[in-house]
Amino acid sequence: MPWSKFDCTYTAPTGGRQITYCDALREATDQAMVHDPRVFAIGLDADDRFGVFGSMRDLTHKERVLGTPISENAMTGVALGAALSGLRPIHIHLRVDFMLTAMDQIVNYVAKWQDMFGRQGKVPLVIRAIVGRGWGCGAQHSQTLHGWFAHIPGLKVVTPSTPYDAKGLLLASVADDSPVVFLEHRWLYKNTGAVPQELYTLPLGKANVLHRGDRLTVVANSLAAMHALTAIEQHDLDVELIDPRTIKPLDLDTITASVQRTGRLMVVDYDFPFGGFGAEVVAAVTERAFDSLRQPPVRLGFPDRGMPSSGVLERAYYPTPDRLAQAMTAMLLGEVVPS
Amino acid sequence: MTRPHTINRERGLRLLRTMRTIRQASERIAALYPSNVMETPVHLCIGQEAVAAGVCHHLRDEDKLFLGHRTHGPALAKGLGLRPLFAELYGRSTGCSRGFGGSMHLFDPAHGLPGSSAIVGGSIALAVGAGLSAQLQRADFVGVAWFGDAATNAGVCYESLNFAALRKLPVLFVCEDNGYSNVMPKSAHSAHDIESLAKVFMPTVAVDGTDVLATFAAAGEALTAIRAGGGPRFLHCKTKRWMKHQGHEPCDLGVVDRDRDCPIQKLETFLRGSGLLQGAESTQIAQDIEREIDDAIAFAAASPFPTPELLEA
Numbered sequence: 023m024p025w026s027k028f029d030c031t032y033t034a035p036t037g038g039r040q041i042t043y044c045d046a047l048r049e050a051t052d053q054a055m056v057h058d059p060r061v062f063a064i065g066l067d068a069d070d071r072f073g074v075f076g077s078m079r080d081l082t083h084k085e086r087v088l089g090t091p092i093s094e095n096a097m098t099g100v101a102l103g104a105a106l107s108g109l110r111p112i113h114i115h116l117r118v119d120f121m122l123t124a125m126d127q128i129v130n131y132v133a134k135w136q137d138m139f140g141r142q143g144k145v146p147l148v149i150r151a152i153v154g155r156g157w158g159c160g161a162q163h164s165q166t167l168h169g170w171f172a173h174i175p176g177l178k179v180v181t182p183s184t185p186y187d188a189k190g191l192l193l194a195s196v197a198d199d200s201p202v203v204f205l206e207h208r209w210l211y212k213n214t215g216a217v218p219q220e221l222y223t224l225p226l227g228k229a230n231v232l233h234r235g236d237r238l239t240v241v242a243n244s245l246a247a248m249h250a251l252t253a254i255e256q257h258d259l260d261v262e263l264i265d266p267r268t269i270k271p272l273d274l275d276t277i278t279a280s281v282q283r284t285g286r287l288m289v290v291d292y293d294f295p296f297g298g299f300g301a302e303v304v305a306a307v308t309e310r311a312f313d314s315l316r317q318p319p320v321r322l323g324f325p326d327r328g329m330p331s332s333g334v335l336e337r338a339y340y341p342t343p344d345r346l347a348q349a350m351t352a353m354l355l356g357e358v359v360p361s
Numbered sequence: 362m363t364r365p366h367t368i369n370r371e372r373g374l375r376l377l378r379t380m381r382t383i384r385q386a387s388e389r390i391a392a393l394y395p396s397n398v399m400e401t402p403v404h405l406c407i408g409q410e411a412v413a414a415g416v417c418h419h420l421r422d423e424d425k426l427f428l429g430h431r432t433h434g435p436a437l438a439k440g441l442g443l444r445p446l447f448a449e450l451y452g453r454s455t456g457c458s459r460g461f462g463g464s465m466h467l468f469d470p471a472h473g474l475p476g477s478s479a480i481v482g483g484s485i486a487l488a489v490g491a492g493l494s495a496q497l498q499r500a501d502f503v504g505v506a507w508f509g510d511a512a513t514n515a516g517v518c519y520e521s522l523n524f525a526a527l528r529k530l531p532v533l534f535v536c537e538d539n540g541y542s543n544v545m546p547k548s549a550h551s552a553h554d555i556e557s558l559a560k561v562f563m564p565t566v567a568v569d570g571t572d573v574l575a576t577f578a579a580a581g582e583a584l585t586a587i588r589a590g591g592g593p594r595f596l597h598c599k600t601k602r603w604m605k606h607q608g609h610e611p612c613d614l615g616v617v618d619r620d621r622d623c624p625i626q627k628l629e630t631f632l633r634g635s636g637l638l639q640g641a642e643s644t645q646i647a648q649d650i651e652r653e654i655d656d657a658i659a660f661a662a663a664s665p666f667p668t669p670e671l672l673e674a
């Protein structure tokens with residue numbers, strides 16, 4: 023199936039049809055399955071009437087949507103085996119936390135299968151997972167973990183923040199011949215945006231500049247990118263906001279060039295901080311543009327401990343657009359911002 | 362298997378040739394191993410040749426065989442050449458995995474070897490995925506999972522058996538039971554006997570895995586049923602490991618009777634008794650194979666090493 027002809031690099035259209043992030047994912051899945059008979063979807067509850075929060079609802083090819091037992095580890099191997107035997111599976115997890123029972127398969131098998139044999143084979147496998155908290159969900163139903171997956175060579179990690187990106191990046195992931203971990207934040211599901219009807223793919227590894235500014239570069243992905251955009255717009259801050267879209271491969275050229283202009287870097291990373299994505303961006307920019315930095319870079323994200331349940335604790339644990347705005351303002355004033 | 366064996370001469374000689382190739386290649390590896398020309402751990406199949414030959418002689422190139430860490434025997438039986446095998450063991454760019462795999466990670470998709478894995482148990486699931494692919498595409502290839510007795514204790518084995526049975530997938534599970542997990546006997550690692558576990562999910566046959574004709578017959582029946590749409594089958598092959606778990610030294614666990622348990626000797630005795638093998642034929646086969654191994658080693662030793670530029674992301 024020729025996938026490449028759909029490549030396009032244009033940024034989101036401003037007008038036209040508005041659909042939700044969830045519907046964008048649904049449309050991408052449907053178009054992928056219609057376009058290419060090798061594409062199928064598999065996952066626990068992937069085929070039930072809830073349709074993975076609606077993202078798998080009413081698909082044209084229901085016969086290619088398979089439910090599974092609670093056997094995430096073997097099912098990841100099953101998806102890999104199918105990818106090595108002529109198909110292009112999309113393996114879906116209702117929450118990233120459930121996917122952790124499959125870490126042997128994801129890290130030892132899926133990620134390694136190309137390198138281990140001298141990169142002679144293709145592994146066209148997409149692992150979709152929904153990340154982020156519900157309501158009082160606590161430590162086992164709220165994680166993000168994109169930085170952790172990005173740590174593993176052999177995995178691409180895609181974290182769309184807009185409906186336009188969700189569709190184009192999911193189609194690009196299905197078209198890719200290497201494994202992709204595709205993480206969707208549940209709080210973005212109802213957001214709407216302009217999304218072209220036709221099938222299109224966005225390049226993996228190309229950042230999107232969500233806001234132009236001259237005095238501070240903020241790097242933020244997924245829900246954090248939307249929160250940062252809200253903060254910048256509501257407070258009219260002179261900030262450049264870069265959404266890397268895919269945290270691996272990471273578009274360091276765009277980020278570095280921006281920091282060289284603004285002289286300041288903040289990474290908003292809604293994930294655990296230690297050894298994470300935020301740390302990686304700060305390290306990489308420091309290596310490349312040390313002389314441009316006028317202030318110590320700042321990381322904002324979660325505390326280094328498991329998520330709480332009580333509303334009071336949740337509100338203290340999670341950053342908000344207001345807290346991001348405060349931190350950005352402080353940084354622009356040259357104040358020390360606590361990470 | 363109490364039935365008398367029936368086999369024609371051509372089939373008998375081919376099984377003999379495959380088993381001898383595995384044996385002689387393994388013995389050569391063992392002989393060379395102390396010199397460190399092969400910088401990779403090796404799990405040899407000496408004593409277990411009948412399982413590889415008996416099962417793989419029924420497999421086609423399109424059938425996808427997923428192996429674990431003990432690879433050489435079944436990989437050769439499935440069609441991997443001696444040259445790409447030895448070159449891989451020698452860490453050369455002409456190896457079947459271009460020097461990135463080593464003994465435990467062999468790759469030859471043209472012969473239905475999509476890769477092998479050294480994390481015990483996990484590759485069972487990949488074979489089930491191959492079976493799922495065949496079913497969804499209405500193709501007639503089969504997924505084959507190849508694993509040892511200890512792998513049946515891994516959760517992924519249970520999950521895989523369950524899913525293959527649920528969806529009636531075309532998958533053959535081959536348990537090559539040599540009675541040990543490294544030096545740990547089966548009695549210390551399994552509270553189940555393997556057949557009862559497998560029988561919960563699918564028709565299961567136990568066979569003397571040192572008897573190539575019995576293994577060949579049982580594998581044939583299982584694969585015929587699978588190809589006819591009968592769903593998965595489990596083949597439990599009891600065999601003997603003559604070497605230590607890893608490396609070039611003989612097993613020191615004192616359980617092997619090399620005369621009684623030798624799959625090659627058993628087949629030769631049968632073939633001679635049936636008039637299918639005559640005079641010096643066996644010696645001739647052995648000599649031919651020695652020459653092929655000489656050639657493969659010369660090829661490996663003369664091949665270039667992979668270059669470090671290949672390590673770039």
Ligand SMILES: Cc1ncc(C[n+]2csc(CCOP(=O)(O)OP(=O)(O)O)c2C)c(N)n1
Nearest residue numbers: 431479480481509510511512539541542543
């Ligand atoms: C998950 C995992 N745990 C431990 C090991 C170390 N290990 C390698 S082989 C082996 C024994 C496996 O025994 P069995 O599955 O019966 O296969 P055999 O070696 O007898 O062919 C062990 C414990 C491993 N490779 N993977």
